[in-house]
Structure formats: C-alpha cells, structure tokens
Amino acid sequence: MIGVFDSGLGGLTVLRALRARFPALDFLYLADHAHVPYGNRPAEEVVALTQASIEALFGSGCKLVLLGCNTATAVAARVLQQEWLPQSGWRAKGHNILGIVAPTVEAATQTPYAVTTPQYPQKNNTDLIAVFATTRTVSSGVFPEEIRKRCPKVAVVQQACPGLAGAIEDAASEAVLEQLVIEAVAGLMAGTGGRPPHRAILGCTHFPIVEHLFRKHLPPFTRLLSQPEAVADSLEDYLGRHPRYVAGCDGGRLVLRTTGDAAGTTRLAKVFWPDVPAFGVV
Numbered sequence: 547m548i549g550v551f552d553s554g555l556g557g558l559t560v561l562r563a564l565r566a567r568f569p570a571l572d573f574l575y576l577a578d579h580a581h582v583p584y585g586n587r588p589a590e591e592v593v594a595l596t597q598a599s600i601e602a603l604f605g606s607g608c609k610l611v612l613l614g615c616n617t618a619t620a621v622a623a624r625v626l627q628q629e630w631l632p633q634s635g636w637r638a639k640g641h642n643i644l645g646i647v648a649p650t651v652e653a654a655t656q657t658p659y660a661v662t663t664p665q666y667p668q669k670n671n672t673d674l675i676a677v678f679a680t681t682r683t684v685s686s687g688v689f690p691e692e693i694r695k696r697c698p699k700v701a702v703v704q705q706a707c708p709g710l711a712g713a714i715e716d717a718a719s720e721a722v723l724e725q726l727v728i729e730a731v732a733g734l735m736a737g738t739g740g741r742p743p744h745r746a747i748l749g750c751t752h753f754p755i756v757e758h759l760f761r762k763h764l765p766p767f768t769r770l771l772s773q774p775e776a777v778a779d780s781l782e783d784y785l786g787r788h789p790r791y792v793a794g795c796d797g798g799r800l801v802l803r804t805t806g807d808a809a810g811t812t813r814l815a816k817v818f819w820p821d822v823p824a825f826g827v828v
C-alpha cells in the first residue's frame with residue numbers, strides 16, 4: 547500500500563486526486579486527529595508527530611509514504627528523509643518519504659523535476675506568486691525558498707491563515723469559513739500593495755475544501771493552482787521511475803484510519819467527498 551498522511555482531513559484532498567489518477571493502486575490514509583491542527587505547533591512537535599505517523603504507516607506495510615500535509619513537509623520532511631530514514635534502518639529496508647511542496651512549486655513555476663539551475667524563461671520570470679498556508683509553513687520559508695531556487699526574480703507573498711485548517715476540522719459554518727478567507731485575502735492584498743498575484747498556491751491541504759471561497763474573494767486575474775493535481779502529476783512521474791513501490795500494490799484498496807473519532811471524521815469527510823469510505827481507528 548502507498549501511505550498518505552495528514553494531521554486531519556486535509557490530505558483527503560490529495561488522496562482524492564491520487565485515487566482518481568491511480569484507481570488500481572492501494573492506499574492507506576492516516577489522519578492524526580488526536581493532534582490536529584499542526585499548523586500552530588512548535589516545529590519539534592510537528593517533527594515528532596509526523597515521524598510517529600510515518601512509523602505507523604511503515605509498520606502497516608507501506609513502503610512509500612506521501613506527506614499529504616504542507617506543514618509536515620515544510621517542517622519535517624527534510625530531517626526525516628535525510629537523518630531519520632537512514633538512522634532508523636527504514637531506508638535500508640527500501641522505505642521512502644515524499645513531500646508535497648516541491649511538486650507544487652514545480653507546477654507553480656513550470657520548472658520540472660531536477661532542474662536545479664533556473665532556465666530561460668523561468669530565470670527572467672518576474673511574476674507574483676501568493677502562498678496561503680499555516681503559520682508554521684509560512685515561518686519555515688520553504689515555499690519562497692523553493693520558488694526562488696527555480697525562479698530567482700519571482701516575487702512571493704505569503705499569508706498565514708492561523709485558524710482556517712482548525713475551523714475546517716471543526717466543521718465551522720460557511721459564514722465563519724468565508725470570514726476567515728476574506729481576512730486571509732485582505733491580508734495578502736495588503737502585503738502585495740494591491741497588486742493581484744499571477745498565481746495563488748493554497749499551501750495547506752485543508753484549503754482546497756474552501757477553494758470556492760478563495761476563488762470568490764481573490765482577484766479574477768489570479769489563477770488558483772491545484773496542489774492535489776500537481777502532486778498526482780509528480781507521483782505519477784516518481785512511480786514511473788520507481789516501479790518497485792507499485793509492485794503488489796494493485797488491488798485498488800482504499801483504507802482510512804484516524805487517531806481520533808472515526809464516526810465523526812467519516813461524517814465530515816463525506817461533506818466534500820461523498821463516496822469516501824468509512825474511517826477506522828488506528
């Protein structure tokens with residue numbers, strides 16, 4: 547099985563795109579509802595919680611785990627990939643972890659995998675890219691860092707949305723969610739001095755659930771990038787190069803687990819993914 551992890555429901559926006567793209571693959575989704583939201587937690591906590599969930603997924607037979615969470619990717623992916631995987635012995639057993647920031651940035655900058663030096667026309671691209679994300683993702687600086695590696699002249703404006711992922715998890719009313727999005731867009735536009743961004747990245751996997759509200763309040767000029775589709779494109783490319791992760795993983799199974807309340811999670815998930823299977827507990 548391929549593991550997909552998020553602090554809560556947000557990763558389902560990614561999982562849904564993966565399920566549509568790879569209907570024959572087996573996926574095991576783990577949501578850490580016991581600790582959601584991650585976005586306002588200290589970095590060390592995010593690393594420890596992410597590691598524990600990845601271990602649970604590895605222990606359940608997933609050789610490949612995709613972090614369907616920008617906060618976990620921004621804060622924990624590098625240290626877990628470069629230090630914990632080799633030291634824990636999982637790498638030697640063939641296990642791996644993938645994040646979702648790089649694929650998103652590749653789509654936003656149209657700079658494909660493994661291009662490390664900016665090429666024309668990206669080198670001279672002076673677009674403005676907006677990033678909406680959790681406080682922790684914004685403070686990590688990972689989106690601007692990865693964008694500038696590819697397009698040094700692109701301007702990046704980040705906007706933290708501290709309450710939004712939590713409000714989505716709490717099934718807040720549309721009016722509450724819309725107010726949070728209005729505030730986020732107003733904060734962003736203040737940061738750009740009123741200049742409409744060329745593209746906006748919803749850099750938290752919970753946010754596509756309220757994408758219609760971002761679309762409503764962002765300037766019409768601004769194109770919204772689909773992170774789930776970008777991640778599906780990138781995973782397709784990765785699995786093509788690493789077919790061993792697909793071997794024996796082709797029963798089309800979809801298993802969902804949470805560290806929290808399975809019935810409540812299933813109810814809420816169905817609001818935006820009507821045919822999602824029921825969650826079980828870990």
Ligand code: DGL
Nearest residue numbers: 556583584585616617751
């Ligand atoms: N959905 C996650 C993300 O992409 C985390 C949100 C949270 O737990 O704060 O950042």
